[in-house]
């Protein structure tokens with residue numbers, strides 16, 4: 162604005178000079194023509210000045226508009242992201258409400274059951290009282306009988322006494338019968354009571370389960386924004402020096418062959434690559450380098466490309482070794498990918514593939530050939546797939562970004578696939594939208610639970626004299 166004002170003022174000032182000042186000083190009889198030409202030139206200059214000023218003003222205005230437009234676009238994008246998260250949260254909130262309603266109904270049922278049980282226990286205690294009374298009465302009668310018997314042994318038994326004894330016997334028999342009846346009734350009542358107890362335990366379990374759901378959902382917003390920790394980098398100290406650098410095992414299998422038998426975190430250096438830290442899972446017959454593990458949901462796997470490339474998490478719990486390191490492990494060839502899974506019913510199964518992974522230039526394309534195992538094989542559908550994350554859509558689905566919709570980075574094909582890097586759920590997710598975001602092995606099955614435990618490891622193909630690896634090592638069970 163200030164820039165625009167200067168030429169205008171200049172123009173006004175210039176126009177004023179000939180108009181006002183010149184009128185008094187110039188002689189009246191001067192010819193009119195040259196004055197007019199001069200003032201016309203002066204006016205032209207002014208117009209030029211004014212035009213320049215206006216041009217500058219126009220340019221700065223255009224820049225300002227472009228800048229503002231860019232800012233508005235940024236804001237709109239942010240608003241879109243916010244809308245998306247808000248929508249997800251509102252879906253979750255409505256699910257919470259539904260569960261609350263269910264919870265209320267359950268509580269009403271529980272209360273009714275409680276009343277029933279109270280009634281039953283009152284009845285049972287009154288019956289037990291009457292049994293006890295019967296028992297004491299019986300004991301008194303038996304005592305009397307014994308007295309009479311002892312007196313009988315001293316003298317002869319009269320016919321009157323005999324009749325009394327047989328009468329007493331009948332009384333005793335009838336008492337015994339009523340006691341047996343009472344006991345049967347008590348047993349029936351206690352059976353019923355046990356049945357009610359089981360019902361209540363189930364309801365209680367459901368109640369804690371629902372509470373857990375709510376807690377998980379409450380934690381959801383935190384997890385959304387959680388940055389996963391970066392994995393411990395490989396550090397060389399001056400004491401270890403270059404000798405240890407050149408002497409590093411190429412992988413966990415090499416370390417096993419050198420005699421190491423304890424599972425844990427070690428520095429390794431696949432041939433021709435940088436050294437890095439890795440978790441070695443040592444079984445009875447070989448060592449495997451673990452590239453992924455899910456045990457408790459302590460690490461958020463919904464991370465961006467950079468994180469998936471470099472690795473994240475905690476070696477002792479949940480982690481992803483990083484595409485760059487996995488690629489380094491695969492470059493030697495002859496690799497076997499070993500996948501162990503466990504569901505919430507403690508069923509543990511495995512599957513093995515011949516495995517290769519391209520480098521970053523091919524977005525870490527995976528190559529798999531099914532070898533063995535007792536799991537179904539949905540991963541063969543993923544062979545030849547590039548890796549995708551929420552910020553790098555390399556999947557085969559034209560209209561959507563699988564990693565964004567299903568969460569976690571993976572070799573997605575056309576969404577709805579196997580995804581072991583999905584969200585960790587501590588129970589069966591209720592909504593379909595949540596279910597698809599879980600840790601999936603074979604989606605599309607009716608009971609689509611999110612898995613409880615996963616571990617993916619790599620080891621070289623077993624040589625003919627080494628027995629092939631079929632069961633998970635005991636060490637990994639420590640993490641369950």
Ligand SMILES: [Ca+2]
Nearest residue numbers: 554558561562
């Ligand atoms: Ca896509």
